[in-house]
Amino acid sequence: MLLSVLSIFLGAILASFVAKKFNKSAGILLAIIPLGSLGYFLSLYEKVRHGEVLAITYSWVDTLNIHLSFYLDGLSMLFVLLILGIGVLILVYSNGYMLHHEGKGKFYSYMLLFMGAMLGLVLAGNLITLYVFWELTGITSFLLIGFKHTEKSARAAALQALLVTELGGLALLTGFIIIGNISNSYEISELLNQHEVLTGHPLYTPMLLLILLGAFTKSAQFPFHFWLPSAMKAPTPVSAYLHSAAMVNAGIYLLARLNPMLGNTDMWQNYVTLFGGITMLAGAYLSLTQKDLKAILAYVTISALGILMMLIGIGTFLSVKAALLYLVVHALYKATLFMTAGTIDETTGTRNIDELGGLWKAMPVTMVASILALLSMAGLPPMLGYISKEFIYEAGKQAPGVSDYVLVCSVLANAFMVAISIIYGYKIFFRKKHLNKPITEAGATFWAGPALLAVFSLILALFPKPLEPLLESALGAVKVVPIKVELKFWHGFNVVFLLSLITVTVGVLLFWGRKQVIPFLEKINARLFKIELAHVFNKTITQLVSLAKKNTSFFQHGYYRIYIMVIFIVASGLVWYQLYRTWTWQFTEGLSPVSYYATAIVVAICVAAVAVAISRSRLVAIITIGVAGFGIALLYMIYGAVDLAITQVFVEVLTLVLFIMIFHKLPAFSKHLSRTSKTRDAVIALTVGVLMAALVIKADHLNLSYPVSNYIAQNSYEEGHGRNIVNVILVDFRAFDTLGEVIVITMASLGIFSLLKIKKSKTTN
Amino acid sequence: MEIIFAIAIGVLYAVSVYLLLRRSIVKLILGIMFLSNATNLLLFTSGGLSKGKPAFIEKGSNVPEPGIADPLPQALILTAIVIGFGIIAFTLVLTYKYYSKTGTEDLDKVQETDQFE
Numbered sequence: 110m111l112l113s114v115l116s117i118f119l120g121a122i123l124a125s126f127v128a129k130k131f132n133k134s135a136g137i138l139l140a141i142i143p144l145g146s147l148g149y150f151l152s153l154y155e156k157v158r159h160g161e162v163l164a165i166t167y168s169w170v171d172t173l174n175i176h177l178s179f180y181l182d183g184l185s186m187l188f189v190l191l192i193l194g195i196g197v198l199i200l201v202y203s204n205g206y207m208l209h210h211e212g213k214g215k216f217y218s219y220m221l222l223f224m225g226a227m228l229g230l231v232l233a234g235n236l237i238t239l240y241v242f243w244e245l246t247g248i249t250s251f252l253l254i255g256f257k258h259t260e261k262s263a264r265a266a267a268l269q270a271l272l273v274t275e276l277g278g279l280a281l282l283t284g285f286i287i288i289g290n291i292s293n294s295y296e297i298s299e300l301l302n303q304h305e306v307l308t309g310h311p312l313y314t315p316m317l318l319l320i321l322l323g324a325f326t327k328s329a330q331f332p333f334h335f336w337l338p339s340a341m342k343a344p345t346p347v348s349a350y351l352h353s354a355a356m357v358n359a360g361i362y363l364l365a366r367l368n369p370m371l372g373n374t375d376m377w378q379n380y381v382t383l384f385g386g387i388t389m390l391a392g393a394y395l396s397l398t399q400k401d402l403k404a405i406l407a408y409v410t411i412s413a414l415g416i417l418m419m420l421i422g423i424g425t426f427l428s429v430k431a432a433l434l435y436l437v438v439h440a441l442y443k444a445t446l447f448m449t450a451g452t453i454d455e456t457t458g459t460r461n462i463d464e465l466g467g468l469w470k471a472m473p474v475t476m477v478a479s480i481l482a483l484l485s486m487a488g489l490p491p492m493l494g495y496i497s498k499e500f501i502y503e504a505g506k507q508a509p510g511v512s513d514y515v516l517v518c519s520v521l522a523n524a525f526m527v528a529i530s531i532i533y534g535y536k537i538f539f540r541k542k543h544l545n546k547p548i549t550e551a552g553a554t555f556w557a558g559p560a561l562l563a564v565f566s567l568i569l570a571l572f573p574k575p576l577e578p579l580l581e582s583a584l585g586a587v588k589v590v591p592i593k594v595e596l597k598f599w600h601g602f603n604v605v606f607l608l609s610l611i612t613v614t615v616g617v618l619l620f621w622g623r624k625q626v627i628p629f630l631e632k633i634n635a636r637l638f639k640i641e642l643a644h645v646f647n648k649t650i651t652q653l654v655s656l657a658k659k660n661t662s663f664f665q666h667g668y669y670r671i672y673i674m675v676i677f678i679v680a681s682g683l684v685w686y687q688l689y690r691t692w693t694w695q696f697t698e699g700l701s702p703v704s705y706y707a708t709a710i711v712v713a714i715c716v717a718a719v720a721v722a723i724s725r726s727r728l729v730a731i732i733t734i735g736v737a738g739f740g741i742a743l744l745y746m747i748y749g750a751v752d753l754a755i756t757q758v759f760v761e762v763l764t765l766v767l768f769i770m771i772f773h774k775l776p777a778f779s780k781h782l783s784r785t786s787k788t789r790d791a792v793i794a795l796t797v798g799v800l801m802a803a804l805v806i807k808a809d810h811l812n813l814s815y816p817v818s819n820y821i822a823q824n825s826y827e828e829g830h831g832r833n834i835v836n837v838i839l840v841d842f843r844a845f846d847t848l849g850e851v852i853v854i855t856m857a858s859l860g861i862f863s864l865l866k867i868k869k870s871k872t873t874n
Numbered sequence: 875m876e877i878i879f880a881i882a883i884g885v886l887y888a889v890s891v892y893l894l895l896r897r898s899i900v901k902l903i904l905g906i907m908f909l910s911n912a913t914n915l916l917l918f919t920s921g922g923l924s925k926g927k928p929a930f931i932e933k934g935s936n937v938p939e940p941g942i943a944d945p946l947p948q949a950l951i952l953t954a955i956v957i958g959f960g961i962i963a964f965t966l967v968l969t970y971k972y973y974s975k976t977g978t979e980d981l982d983k984v985q986e987t988d989q990f991e
Contacts, residue, residue, distance in 0.1 A: 667984075668981075668982060669981045669982075669984070670894070670895045670896070670897065670981060670982075673894050673895060674895060677891055696877065700875060700876050700877070701875045701876065701922075701923045701924070701925065702875065703875050703878065704875060704925065707875065707878070708875075708878055711878050711879070711881070711882045714882055714885075714886070715881070715882060715885045715886075718885055718886055718889040718908060719885070719889060721889065721893070721904055721908070722889045722892050722893060727900065730900075730901075730904060734904060734907060734908075737886075737908070737911065738907075738911065741911055741914070741915060744879075744915070744918075745918065747925060747926070748918070748923050748924065748925055748926075748943060749924055749925065749926060749927045749928040749929065749942065749943030750918065750928065750929075750943060750948045750951075751928050752948065752952055753918070753948055753951055753952055753955070756952055756955050756956065757955055760955055760956070760958070760959045763959060763963075764907070764959065764962055764963075767962075767963055767966055768966065771966065771967070771970045774970050774973070774974065775900055775969070775970060775973065776898075776899075776900065776973055776979035778898050778900065778901065790891075790892055790895040790896075791892060793891060793892075793895065794887075794888040794889070794891040794892035794895070795888050797887055797888060797891045798884040798885060798886075798887045798888025798889075798891070799884055799888075800884075800887075801883055801884050801887040801912070801916065802880040802881055802883055802884030802887075803880075803884075805876070805879065805880035805883050805884075805916060805919055805920070806876065806877060806880045808920055809876050809919075809920075816944065816946070817946065818921075818944050818945055818946035818947075821945060821946060822929065822937070822938050822942070822945060823937050823938075825931060825938070825945075826931045826935075826936050826937070827936055832930055832931040832932075832933070833929070833930055833931075834929040834930065834931065834938065834942075834945040835929055835945045835948045835949050835952065838945055838946065838949035839949050839952060839953070843949060846953060847953065850953045850956055850957055853957050853960050854956060854957070854959075854960045856960075857960035857961070857963060857964040858960075858963075860964050860967075860968075861963060861964055861967045864967050864968060864971050865967065865971075867971075
């Protein structure tokens with residue numbers, strides 16, 4: 110299982126080479142990788158079907174209970190088949206679609222990365238593993254949405270999608286950690302029997318809210334739905350994949366996966382159902398007034414995600430069954446519709462529904478595929494969508510407590526769906542409209558994928574038997590107990606059938622009255638949605654950024670000496686406070702006797718230092734700094750540090766030479782600061798100076814531990830074979846420090862060399 | 875003697891801080907020089923002062939006499955002096971380069987890296 114995920118990531122690495130080498134067939138060639146994976150998972154299908162769970166665990170961070178583990182049961186299998194199956198078709202479709210686009214290699218690479226991330230997400234057997242893949246899908250979708258990075262709007266959409274889903278991602282991580290802390294495990298297999306522990310815990314409410322925030326942002330639930338329509342800035346194959354089988358389904362998968370652990374509580378049912386219902390209705394309603402083909406489909410996706418969310422929220426056998434079937438239905442028709450929309454866009458050059466018409470003659474295959482998908486979307490026979498809609502109504506009818514809400518919402522939403530499906534099909538293919546240029550059917554890679562999916566959806570509706578065991582095992586994974594699933598068209602005359610009739614009637618009526626209804630709705634929307642959520646979001650982000658900017662420019666003002674000032678004031682203030690708390694002093698005991706000539710040197714050093722500070726002349730400053738330096742060398746000499754004295758003298762000489770070499774190139778001291786600021790700086794300087802002197806006196810009576818130098822001194826000759834102990838330390842005991850020092854000097858001289866070199870080449874030019 | 879050393883260290887630190895707070899870039903370099911000298915002296919004093927007894931092992935003996943100067947701070951300071959020189963040399967050349975490019979020595983006029991072409 111790990112291999113199958115890795116192979117796709119490997120494909121992502123290979124993608125750019127393949128795209129370069131086989132320019133014309135890269136998409137088809139790369140589709141082989143997920144196809145192989147698909148074959149592998151199909152071979153496991155028989156096992157999973159009978160309720161077997163395949164789990165592998167690789168040790169990762171044992172101390173935190175985090176493992177790289179994979180877990181394949183019916184639910185994962187359902188998602189895996191969708192991700193890989195549709196992924197293969199999308200790659201084939203991309204082969205045609207991306208043929209004349211820039212940066213194909215990058216595109217395929219991102220696409221495969223995204224696929225691998227999704228695959229890992231649904232196979233993860235550990236919540237933290239799941240989270241890692243979850244974030245990976247967020248990042249790769251960011252790259253895909255912003256693929257046309259030269260367009261500002263694409264960049265903005267990508268950033269928006271990233272920020273919204275990452276917000277949820279962080280919430281999700283927090284929720285996972287709460288789960289981990291309560292139950293001491295992140296393994297899904299171990300958490301399955303912790304339902305009482307988790308739901309009974311006092312932290313259940315925040316935990317659930319955080320996780321729901323994660324799922325809602327990822328699956329574009331109201332009020333976070335706005336990123337999904339913006340995300341259609343991506344190339345069409347990406348939209349097709351993102352909307353049908355991947356990304357947005359992640360939230361659905363998560364909640365289905367967590368249902369046995371966290372579900373079946375009032376809170377779960379109320380929140381998830383409520384938000385799902387609103388999203389379903391809002392998405393379907395808003396799709397009616399859209400003009401852009403992809404925007405229409407995006408809002409339908411939102412609606413579909415709302416339906417799925419609502420059904421999982423209800424959490425009965427019927428509703429989960431309906432959700433799983435609808436998931437398949439939606440993936441099939443949405444991928445088809447996005448691909449055909451992309452084909453229409455490529456051939457006609459427009460995606461505006463009002464500019465299209467009469468394409469049935471020119472693009473028969475595309476037309477048939479689209480119509481089949483639209484029937485499925487509208488929930489009409491003979492498509493799989495019909496069976497699934499019946500399921501939804503039945504689940505709604507028997508939903509405990511929320512039945513009325515669910516039924517009203519879903520009938521209304523489905524009526525809108527019927528209307529938009531008819532409008533969509535009619536306007537594009539059958540309305541009489543003259544197009545400016547002659548249109549012909551696009552190449553086989555363009556229509557093969559959508560046609561295959563549409564026909565597949567039809568066949569599955571007519572002969573739904575093979576789908577039953579798959580759904581059964583998935584349902585078994587969500588509801589923990591095995592249940593029979595039966596798919597058929599005719600359930601007899603009952604309430605559900607009646608609701609279907611009402612839905613279709615309302616939908617058709619909406620279509621007949623579209624000339625009156627849609628402008629009316631547009632008027633309402635213009636009032637109702639004056640405040641666009643996406644706009645509000647962008648504004649919030651802009652304000653956050655400007656706040657951060659203000660904050661940064663307050664602290665990072667760029668005035669170098671103010672930084673230094675703050676550092677010195679704060680540091681010395683803190684140390685002064687500590688000194689004040691331990692206020693005892695020792696001035697007499699244990700001091701070495703005062704030497705007069707050493708004192709004279711100290712006085713000379715001090716005078717020289719003060720002279721440097723107040724001097725106006727560069728020459729005086731350099732000479733006096735030399736006086737101080739040599740003075741210190743003398744002090745070293747007197748107090749037994751011969752090597753130090755020698756080094757100090759060398760360094761002083763070299764520094765002086767350096768200074769004098771570039772002396773005439775350096776600026777003269779100029780007076781910049783006023784008397785007050787000089788006084789202020791002098792006060793700060795004195796505070797630090799007195800503090801350091803006090804610290805030296807204080808530290809003189811402090812012996813924290815036995816000095817390590819004794820050991821070194823005793824062993825210098827016997828182990829280091831040297832009589833000069835300082836030298837032995839440098840070249841033997843602490844030889845690596847000296848090596849480091851040599852490296853520092855080398856770097857400095859390289860830096861100096863290159864600095865001077867740059868100047869020379871510039872002047873010769 | 876330690877107290878006199880302490881005063882010297884204090885004066886060196888005060889001067890270096892004062893110089894670091896100037897707007898003139900050359901004074902900043904002088905400040906860095908004093909800072910490293912002051913710190914070296916601080917380290918030296920912390921090892922204890924012992925006059926006229928360098929950390930050598932006499933010929934014919936395998937261990938040093940008691941009361942010699944502490945060799946460890948000396949080794950540390952030796953490294954520090956050399957590295958300090960590296961820093962000063964680099965900073966000096968950088969300053970020279972910077973001045974010949976920008977024509978200003980006023981640090982308050984340098985607030986962003988993108989300021990100069």
